[in-house]
Amino acid sequence: MSVQVNKVYNANVYLDGTLNLIGRASEVALPDLALNLEGHKALGMFGEIQIPTRLNAMKCTIKWTGFYAEHLRAGANPFKAHNLQVRSSLETWTAQGRTREVPVVWHMTASWNTVKLGTLKAGDVADFGGDELRVTQVKVLHDGATVCEIDVFNNIWNVNGEDILARSRANMGI
Structure with a gap:
């Protein structure tokens, strides 16, 4: 069996589908898919198990390379969501x-929680x-195929084409 190594060395960020932010972000921390778990132990069970109850809030962090008014305009209104796209090879x-070489693309719907206005020091950048x-929707595409899609407002969680919340929505009459 041959060893295969997958690497991403670079990416670009787009805001609201049109603003190309090439060179403006130095780092993007994509959302974690972290579950809230409830412990269950009962008579007759040797140990305790953990059962997922919901997805914890997702967040994304973007470190900017400088001051750009477009970011402040987008982030200063915490009541407006924006479409972000992070594209990589x-x-x-x-x-x-x-x-x-294939594209990996992360689509996100997000609103700013924190806007860093910056730290200024004499003689330094x-x-x-x-x-x-805060991220309410994320969709991950690998070579054009959807790997995972989560949309919290619309109660959607698809993994590799499987709607894992379909039965739950049907049981609730949604």
């Missing part, structure tokens, strides 16, 4: 070298820290 490496955004 996934390289696959094997013993034969780089054998494949200003630091604009990392803005924190």
Whole structure:
């Protein structure tokens, strides 16, 4: 069996589908899919198990390379959601070298929780820290195919084409 290594070395951020933010973000921390778990133990069970009850709130952090008025305009209104897209190229490496490159794209609907106005120091480049955004929808595409889609407001959770909340929605009459 041959070893296969997948690497992402670069990405670009887009805001609201049109604003190309090339070179403006130095780091993006994508949302974690973290579950809230409830412990269950009962008579006759040797141990305790944990049962997922819901998805915890998702967040994203973007560290900017400088001051850009567009980010402040977007982030200063906490009541407006924005569409973010992070596009990258996934390289696959094997013993034969780089054998494949495909796009990996993260689509998110998010609103700003924290807008870093910056830290200014004499003689140093200003630091604009990392803005924190609350994410209500995320969709991950690998080579054009949807790997995972979560939309909290619409009660959607699809993984590799499987709607894992379908039975729950039907049971609730949704």
